[in-house]
Amino acid sequence: MTTSADLDGFRAEVSDWVQTNFPSALNGFDLGADSPSEKGVSGEFRAWRQALADKGWGTPTWPKEYGGAGLSDPEAKVIRREIAKAGAFNPIPPMTGMGVTMVGPTILEYGTDEQKAKHLPGIASGEVRWCLGLSEPNAGSDLASLSTKAVDEGDAFILNGQKIWTSGAHISQWCGAVVRTDPKAKKRDGISFVMLPMDQKGVETRLIKLISGASPFCETFFNDARADKKDLLGDLNDGWSVVKRLLQHERQSQTSAPAAVKIDQEPLQEQAKRYVGTLQDGTLADPDLRLRIVGNLMDAEAHKLTVSRITAEAKGQVKVSAAASILKNSMTRVAQTKAELTLEMMGNQGIGWEGEQFSDEELRSVRDWLMGKAMSIYGGSAEIQNNIISKNILGLPETTQQG
Numbered sequence: 517m518t519t520s521a522d523l524d525g526f527r528a529e530v531s532d533w534v535q536t537n538f539p540s541a542l543n544g545f546d547l548g549a550d551s552p553s554e555k556g557v558s559g560e561f562r563a564w565r566q567a568l569a570d571k572g573w574g575t576p577t578w579p580k581e582y583g584g585a586g587l588s589d590p591e592a593k594v595i596r597r598e599i600a601k602a603g604a605f606n607p608i609p610p611m612t613g614m615g616v617t618m619v620g621p622t623i624l625e626y627g628t629d630e631q632k633a634k635h636l637p638g639i640a641s642g643e644v645r646w647c648l649g650l651s652e653p654n655a656g657s658d659l660a661s662l663s664t665k666a667v668d669e670g671d672a673f674i675l676n677g678q679k680i681w682t683s684g685a686h687i688s689q690w691c692g693a694v695v696r697t698d699p700k701a702k703k704r705d706g707i708s709f710v711m712l713p714m715d716q717k718g719v720e721t722r723l724i725k726l727i728s729g730a731s732p733f734c735e736t737f738f739n740d741a742r743a744d745k746k747d748l749l750g751d752l753n754d755g756w757s758v759v760k761r762l763l764q765h766e767r768q769s770q771t772s773a774p775a776a777v778k779i780d781q782e783p784l785q786e787q788a789k790r791y792v793g794t795l796q797d798g799t800l801a802d803p804d805l806r807l808r809i810v811g812n813l814m815d816a817e818a819h820k821l822t823v824s825r826i827t828a829e830a831k832g833q834v835k836v837s838a839a840a841s842i843l844k845n846s847m848t849r850v851a852q853t854k855a856e857l858t859l860e861m862m863g864n865q866g867i868g869w870e871g872e873q874f875s876d877e878e879l880r881s882v883r884d885w886l887m888g889k890a891m892s893i894y895g896g897s898a899e900i901q902n903n904i905i906s907k908n909i910l911g912l913p914e915t916t917q918q919g
């Protein structure tokens with residue numbers, strides 16, 4: 517068990533190491549906005565990523581043999597906080613797409629020793645990016661309706677079908693895909709989870725252009741694409757269990773980095789005072805806005821404490837559960853409300869898309885507001901989380917949905 521004295525010592529060690537190793541040339545680099553891909557990053561960026569990977573601190577709780585540092589959750593939290601405090605960042609999770617947050621933890625749980633040795637080190641070093649081929653044009657919330665076929669051909673599966681909304685598919689080296697391996701079985705019983713390289717003739721990606729001009733996702737087509745049988749994750753036709761776990765990891769990852777309490781951002785109440793002004797006693801001039809900001813700050817704090825409690829109850833183990841659905845919905849509500857409040861206090865300054873009359877902070881706020889809308893859709897929509905909460909946590913009867 518890690519004592520608080522051990523943690524204090526570790527905190528000092530991490531702080532020193534980050535101060536010494538984080539290149540000053542990367543000060544101010546905005547990981548979110550600059551969305552790094554392997555091609556676009558500088559030498560300093562690569563050196564910093566490599567330094568973190570060598571310590572295993574990009575994926576601190578993963579076993580050492582697969583590129584992690586074998587640390588506890590409290591130690592991982594110390595690393596996160598010290599990195600943020602120094603104005604630095606951990607580039608490894610975003611550079612792996614879905615690798616660190618979803619695919620890696622699922623391979624750790626379901627993978628064979630051979631699969632762990634093959635796939636995890638490339639994720640832990642931040643060099644291999646993964647996308648996920650789950651959704652299809654007629655299979656989103658009702659994912660088990662998926663129809664992409666995988667036919668057994670000796671030592672490989674041959675895939676045919678279409679995926680949609682595959683985030684980062686055009687820049688990923690690997691894809692984790694759910695496919696139908698037994699068309700005769702009941703829909704959840706005939707699905708498997710396969711891993712396949714994106715750089716092959718049978719895989720085509722087409723960018724989906726958004727109204728903002730950005731294209732973060734693709735339509736992905738499999739035309740006789742090949743997935744090696746050694747890359748079947750979990751048992752044949754038991755892909756539904758694998759994907760359910762993977763989605764819990766996704767929700768978990770969306771709850772533990774609360775957008776509403778970013779360390780490096782000016783607190784909402786201070787921002788509001790600058791835009792709206794203060795009364796003589798220094799309080800925010802608009803009492804109604806003041807109340808709503810307090811409500812949001814309390815919700816953010818309650819969310820943060822609940823995440824800590826659930827982590828502590830899991831005794832430092834990385835345990836994901838149905839509670840991830842509650843936390844995903846509460847995180848979404850906190851972040852969406854915060855984005856609404858920020859736009860409201862900024863007024864017209866908060867709705868500009870580009871132009872010198874808007875500060876970086878103002879341009880970020882409108883993008884955060886728009887992205888907030890997607891939060892209640894990706895990783896399973898808010899309504900689907902409510903269905904999971906009602907069935908798996910509250911024990912209420914099934915919904916009327918068939919399947």
Ligand SMILES: Cc1cc2nc3c(=O)[nH]c(=O)nc-3n(C[C@H](O)[C@H](O)[C@H](O)COP(=O)(O)OP(=O)(O)OC[C@H]3O[C@@H](n4cnc5c(N)ncnc54)[C@H](O)[C@@H]3O)c2cc1C
Nearest residue numbers: 648649650651656657681682683890893894895897899917
């Ligand atoms: C930013 C972003 C990134 C994404 N990245 C990926 C990715 O990388 N890979 C991938 O495979 N997919 C990805 N997706 C797709 C995402 O998983 C789906 O959009 C999501 O699961 C919802 O499915 P759908 O869009 O088909 O909506 P639908 O299933 O058509 O749902 C439409 C509406 O109906 C509601 N609804 C549907 N069924 C029920 C029900 N039984 N009870 C109550 N309400 C219901 C939904 O909640 C929703 O509000 C991404 C989506 C977004 C927004």
